[in-house]
Amino acid sequence: xxxxxxxxxxxxxxxxxxxxxxxxxxxxxxxxxxxxxxxxxxxxxxxxxxxxxxxxxxxxxxxxxxxxxxxxxxxxxxxxxxxxxxxxxxxxxxxxxxxxxxxxxxxxxxxxxxxxxxxxxxxxxxxxxxxxxxxxxxxxxxxxxxxxxxxxxxxxxxxxxxxxxxxxxxxxxxxxxxxxxxxxxxxxxxxxxxxxxxxxxxxxxxxxxxxxxxxxxxxxxxxxxxxxxxxxxxxxxxxxxxxxxxxxxxxxxxxxxxxxxxxxxxxxxxxxxxxxxxxxxxxxxxxxxxxxxxxxxxxxxxxxxxxxxxxxxxxxxxxxxxxxxxxxxxxxxxxxxxxxxxxxxxxxxxxxxxxxxxxxxxxxxxxxxxxxxxxxxxxxxxxxxxxxxxxxxxxxxxxxxxxxxxxxxxxxxxxxxxxxxxxxxxxxxxxxxxxxxxxxxxxxxxxxxxxxxxxxxxxxxxxxxxxxxxxxxxxxxxxxxxxxxxxxxxxxxxxxxxxxxxxxxxxxxxxxxxxxxxxxxxxxxxxxxxxxxxxxxxxxxxxxxxxxxxxxxxxxxxxxxxxxxxxxxxxxxxxxxxxxxxxxxxxxxxxxxxxxxxxxxxxxxxxxxxxxxxxxxxxxxxxxxxxxxxxxxxxxxxxxxxxxxxxxxxxxxxxxxxxxxxxxxxxxxxxxxxxxxxxxxxxxxxxxxxxxxxxxxxxxxxxxxxxxxxxxxxxxxxxxxxxxxxxxxxxxxxxxxxxxxxxxxxxxxxxxxxxxxxxxxx
Numbered sequence: 034x035x036x037x038x039x040x041x042x043x044x045x046x047x048x049x050x051x052x053x054x055x056x057x058x059x060x061x062x063x064x065x066x067x068x069x070x071x072x073x074x075x076x077x078x079x080x081x082x083x084x085x086x087x088x089x090x091x092x093x094x095x096x097x098x099x100x101x102x103x104x105x106x107x108x109x110x111x112x113x114x115x116x117x118x119x120x121x122x123x124x125x126x127x128x129x130x131x132x133x134x135x136x137x138x139x140x141x142x143x144x145x146x147x148x149x150x151x152x153x154x155x156x157x158x159x160x161x162x163x164x165x166x167x168x169x170x171x172x173x174x175x176x177x178x179x180x181x182x183x184x185x186x187x188x189x190x191x192x193x194x195x196x197x198x199x200x201x202x203x204x205x206x207x208x209x210x211x212x213x214x215x216x217x218x219x220x221x222x223x224x225x226x227x228x229x230x231x232x233x234x235x236x237x238x239x240x241x242x243x244x245x246x247x248x249x250x251x252x253x254x255x256x257x258x259x260x261x262x263x264x265x266x267x268x269x270x271x272x273x274x275x276x277x278x279x280x281x282x283x284x285x286x287x288x289x290x291x292x293x294x295x296x297x298x299x300x301x302x303x304x305x306x307x308x309x310x311x312x313x314x315x316x317x318x319x320x321x322x323x324x325x326x327x328x329x330x331x332x333x334x335x336x337x338x339x340x341x342x343x344x345x346x347x348x349x350x351x352x353x354x355x356x357x358x359x360x361x362x363x364x365x366x367x368x369x370x371x372x373x374x375x376x377x378x379x380x381x382x383x384x385x386x387x388x389x390x391x392x393x394x395x396x397x398x399x400x401x402x403x404x405x406x407x408x409x410x411x412x413x414x415x416x417x418x419x420x421x422x423x424x425x426x427x428x429x430x431x432x433x434x435x436x437x438x439x440x441x442x443x444x445x446x447x448x449x450x451x452x453x454x455x456x457x458x459x460x461x462x463x464x465x466x467x468x469x470x471x472x473x474x475x476x477x478x479x480x481x482x483x484x485x486x487x488x489x490x491x492x493x494x495x496x497x498x499x500x501x502x503x504x505x506x507x508x509x510x511x512x513x514x515x516x517x518x519x520x521x522x523x524x525x526x527x528x529x530x531x532x533x534x535x536x537x538x539x540x541x542x543x544x545x546x547x548x549x550x551x552x553x554x555x556x557x558x559x560x561x562x563x564x565x566x567x568x569x570x571x572x573x574x575x576x577x578x579x580x581x582x583x584x585x586x587x588x589x590x591x592x593x594x595x596x597x598x599x600x601x602x603x604x605x606x607x608x609x610x611x612x613x614x615x616x617x618x619x620x621x622x623x624x625x626x627x628x629x630x631x632x633x634x635x636x637x638x639x640x641x642x643x644x645x646x647x648x649x650x651x652x653x654x655x656x657x658x659x660x661x662x663x664x665x666x667x668x669x670x671x672x673x674x675x676x677x678x679x680x681x682x683x684x685x686x687x688x689x690x691x692x693x694x695x696x697x698x699x700x701x702x703x704x705x706x707x708x709x710x711x712x713x714x715x716x717x718x719x720x721x722x723x724x725x726x727x728x729x730x731x732x733x734x735x736x737x738x739x740x741x742x743x744x745x746x747x748x749x750x751x752x753x754x755x756x757x758x759x760x761x762x763x764x765x766x767x768x769x770x771x772x773x774x775x776x777x778x779x780x781x782x783x784x785x786x787x788x789x790x791x792x793x794x795x
Contacts, residue, residue, distance in 0.1 A: 049118045054298075057292075059103075084096075094109075104122075138228070190211055211235065230255065257275070277301075318569070321598070322571070324635040351539035361545060363705065386557075404486055436478065441552060545721070547573060550579075550581040616766050649781040659691075677720050678731050683731070727772065735786060
């Protein structure tokens, strides 16, 4: 006999994927009641206050009382093992119960739950949202004779039979609704509430992927092995292990899922496509691309956890997780701790790539103490050098780029090597005599910095690359000598070398790979042995915000045949995504390996308002527009809103305006936001890796985006002109895709040329 209120042992409460998205939308009082419900239910499901009862006509679906108005719907897997699939108002629980469908997918073996009424309403809502509202009451429409009816739109999936859709794993109760879909908006309405596998299959088919390819790429990796298919729909305990569920072990674990936003979900409910990339064994370096919000960083973090869990016991840190700046590295550390816990974190070295290079150089030369300068300061030094030398053949900008992209970027260390090096993407060709003159100027420039005690980040990266490549050469030589001795070590040499002749890492994972330079890649390649699962990188060249164009294959990072792409955005609405992609125009972007990259098939599973575009006559008037928009978002927490602008001066001016209007601003620095309170504000460069519910991009005017100086290169250096335009477009694209729910773009004077696709023709 069970004593009411006494804790029970062996009670398991699980949460099915997508149920959390429904729960998190509940009003605060209801959400609080749900927290109490799940806590008490895990202690004793037989407590009388739950009114636990089986729904009519269902052998496994039960309802339980959360409070007076709300009910939890749960599938009883067996005994005291429960799967929570939905939370509904009591008025929507006990009527039309045949609309509630659940079962085990005969292809994937996973448990699926679908409320057909909710799906149909979502599809209809999308359809109605796309219809323009009539300007006035419509005139009565006369009946159309049968032989003169307008042709009906072709259903999206008319080319596939019911059997084919079922064989791909589409949830069978949804097939009749799938048959009726005629627009992408209706499809997205279905995907929002359909099981994830069904959604991915339908979106891939809609994007033109062949039936055979969808079967191979999407269905086969998650299909139940043939020998187990006979009893696949009978065993619910086995099915739950194949399903996207999480066991609620504590109030804190549930809170992290519900209240950490998208990251809370990603910690548990990886999309099958992403999960496949995380756990795959690669024969060498592998790349995962994809647009903003597709979960690339989440895949990288899960990949780190997967690699760490495969390591033998130890106290060292054989896994490196790196990215291109300090702010992102700090964010990766916090997320990895949340995802994997302190045990995983203890085996991972997390640092940004310039910090890593500095560490390598400092180890080789502990007394080295130089002041680090950025590219702008280095350009000023170039200008002064050319004035002092009376040199007029080359502009300081050209020489700075040549030094950064070719000499430092490819670790060129001698005059003869510079004569032979490729200058791909540099546009203007130069003769051998001209190369000799440029090399002489580069040597004088390097000596100038040395005399002043200065160095650039690129110089440090180049030196670190050379040091690591030399170290790798010694490791390889020692391995050859060991092989010649039949696998025996030379104890005297090994003891003297210490850690010098060991690779620094076993695995390297790189986030935001598109912004690393050639020297960075040479350094990383030399830090890890060329073995399976050595380098795993994620990135999107459409989001490149620094002028570091590389071809990985030429740097020893061979990703051919091991490159994958994510196409579904879970952060930005379809409307925002559509306009952000339009900003990119017809520009061609590379894939980090010499071929073109594309956003074809990239789409959002979310729906929302179209971005707002607003103009002003002056910057002063535009700042008032920004204040007005922030006040319109009064129901959104200030820390969930942000403003990005083109220049630091505009950050200062706008922050002052907000303070005078009673709105607290928080500037985003290279270390992240200064405070947790207030509206975040910063330049476009600062927004990489961030996201906000509501975002304003201000100052998107011609002459600011892109900056006026860019066009000076149009005739003198067309190649650089195109690169700078690419970079400016990418910055605006990155900024726009930081918005989750709402985006407003403002300008004063002439709007940026990049906004032309979003504005009505003049």
